[in-house]
Amino acid sequence: MSLESTSITHSIMAFMTATPLLMTPRRSVSTCNRTVTPAATSTKPEPPKDFSPPKPRRFYVRPDKAVDIAQGSIGQLMRAYAGVLVEGYRLKTEDGKLIEYSATLPKSKPTIPLRLFEFEACPFCRKVREAVTMLDLDVLVFPCPKGGTSYREYVKEKGGKAQFPYLVDPNTDFAGYESNEIIEYLYRTYGPTDARVPFVFSNAYTFSAAFASRLRRGRGRDRVKKVVPASKPLELWGYEGSPFVRLAREALAEHELPYYLHTTARGSVKRAELKELVGRFQVPYLTDPNTGVSMFESAEICEYIRATYGPGASGAVQLPAKEDIFMPGDSWDKEPAVEQEPVSQEPEPSLNPEMVKDETLEKYCEDNPESDECRVYED
Template sequence: MAMTATSTLSQFSSYMPLSFSKKLPRNRVFIRAMSENSSTSVSTQQEPTPLVAPLDFKAPEPKRFEVRPDMRGEVLGAALPLIFRFATGVFVSGYSFSFVPKDEIPPGQYAMLEVNGYKLKETSKANLSPRPEKPIEIYEFESCPFCRKVREIVAILDIDVLFYPCPRNGPNFRPKVVEIGGKQQFPYMVDPNTDTSMYESDDIIRYLVGQYGDGNVPFTLSLGFLTTLTAGFGMLARSGKGSKYTPAKLPPKPLKLWAYEGSPFCKLVREVLVELELPHVQISCARGSPKRQILYDKTGHFQAPYLEDPNTGIGMFESAEIIEYLKTTYALQ
């Protein structure tokens, strides 16, 4: 075990970012999240492939609090970061909860639990801070501890992000980071709302809380090397997952994933999205997020992850089936 930890941490050290922050040069960027009134598209050297849903595909019914038997070990391993990271990324900033008589929550309003005539009411301060008009763009990959730190603050701030996965040997977005930023280093953030771009996970975190939060970095993200160390230890059970490219079709439009960093089910889906190098807009919906109600209104149910694929028209719950769908639809092997 000690040898494994040493080897893993040595690998993590190779991702240690160098300081870099600048205004985004407009004439060099050719990936951009469009406004809500426009369709978001993917522009890369690889030509997007026309896509259709798998033959006879039927979206599964959502099953709350159930884990498919063959996925139990996977989910357990993906849940390990919750321990090492003290559930960072599970709750939105200012999260609070209370049990209220069920009559106080009208029909059609989302509530996670109902016990003995009482419902769980969850609130947060997510809407008290400025919201980005366009999604923040982040180039990263799942198994990088520095990237995880940034994904955690994204969940805490409840902001939506256009993720460009950058697995090893990925042909599309790793080269783009070099082109627009000058070096291959992750995470790399682009904020199209302020024309700001930067490397360095801690700098990105400080920028995001200053721009879209209350200016205060959460304690569990303010511990320097200890934060990175615990993020790395939390990934030991999933070592290597979400880091290496699997040849895949490039979608014409980014997928949409309702998810949050603290969920092991969401992590399993994101590993596959990264390995297939599938760009996706993540609609953040950690505990306390008002966007849980939006998904509830949209589908009659809340459960994360929920995948929407604008390229095939598919919308679906259930992480195991989402993974199978992604591999069947996009993987070339």
């Protein structure tokens, strides 16, 4: 790609930059039930030898990824502002600084993150991801690529058919297919008061989502032939409109790796949360609790995922695949128990006339002077 084309790509991406805002607390998660059947053994994920996370570089496009980023940018232009701005996006200045925020989104969020079963290349799934991003909701994503063996059967079991997207909201017991119905539910439940579903989610505009997905030539649609399972979901910070984040999501989908998606569209308060967490805002940002790796840079994130979970991954420790692969309902994902102060187990005093005079009985008699025990005691 020419220098001029690369410059155009950078210009397209300039709108998708960071602005720190207010912090929001991270939330605990619990999941729905699932019966897990033991299967063959697999390997524990391990990062590549001598691996070190790359240095983050803002707006940098690695030459071998220039075409990918350009495709994602053009696709986003077809989708206008969907998945880029939060609902009620506004700008204001404070102390000479430009502040981005939402003037309409409710402050309350779901107590438990929603669960979205989808695959990256599906245009209807894209619409739901855009709505989730615009409503500033965090979701637990279960990729269901073609050929997937972990979550497609779960959807078929719970919903009756292997169709995507499929959304589960444990906060309200909602579960359903059909992108339009899911989006209407999200806006009705978590959107601004009296908010209408934007035109970009209408059937008349769905062709643009299909076009945007087709530009990526099916990336994120098919599961790779061999993967190493992840015991716990990864965490991805980003937003639907970023072509850099899309590359990371494609890799996660193709390797069937579940992940928490922390949405960070322009105007989201979670931009400041990420900056507080790592010292800067830049997406995608990936954290892998299975290996302890955290990193920026989309191209390197894709390489890390392939090297750690894909064909030829160097894991060595044998683990039961289905018992250790994360599934909805695994015990680690339940809301943590609140630690309680130990309750005193001192036995209550026996108010027997023969009891020896002590401080406990004295205190009791001070509070209950007319009791039979205390009258005997006083004698």
